[in-house]
Amino acid sequence: MNYSAIITDIEGTTSRISFVTEVLFPYAAKHLPDFIRQHQQLPAVACELAEVRKLMAQPQADAERCIAQLLEWLAADQKVTPLKTLQGMVWADGYQSGAFTGHIYPDVAAELADWHGQGIKLYVYSSGSVAAQQLLFQHSDFGDLTPLFSGYFDTRIGAKRDVSAYAAILQQLQMPPRQVLFLSDVTAELDAASQLGIATVQVIREGQSAGKHKTANDFYQVQEMMQ
């Protein structure tokens, strides 16, 4: 099958789950409180704190209350948009200081380049903010991979388990669903995309498939399935 576009998830698909849970999240938990204390007056940070207050339904909450709520969401891996945006701002320092690089599986780096060379448009759809996605691919273990991508989507377009998010993405891509392939490790995300006719492959890096989607252990197998 010739696809015009491939959309990929990050955590568990292009990148090891433990990179997110054991490197990125702990770094954010450690540095987010002081980042907010120091930068709460910056418009970009103030705007996210306003979103946090709205979600808490506590318009008067001070910075410390917002920090406590953000850390609670982070510990529970809640995909809350202002948390994701603030995490991305904190991770920027981590990448720039060399504290870590973005983990990408070798098959991902190779196949993204191959697919790009074939003229397939590449997109990312992750719960991490667009800025965080760009940082990860810019500072990846295989160098700057951002030139390979045509676009990025995050929770601003909708939650990854909601069909409406994929409808909005198709609208932006201006492509028929059957020409689009979505790669993710999470069955519920693939279920939502496939309801619209988007082709799906479940990437199983660790563990077993629990769903009804075609499966691949890495991006090389995805490429084989496309031939």
Ligand SMILES: CSCCC(=O)C(=O)COP(=O)(O)O
């Ligand atoms: C952009 S890298 C950080 C990933 C992240 O914060 C996250 O919640 C992972 O979500 P995904 O949708 O890629 O599984």
Ligand SMILES: [Mg+2]
């Ligand atoms: Mg995932």
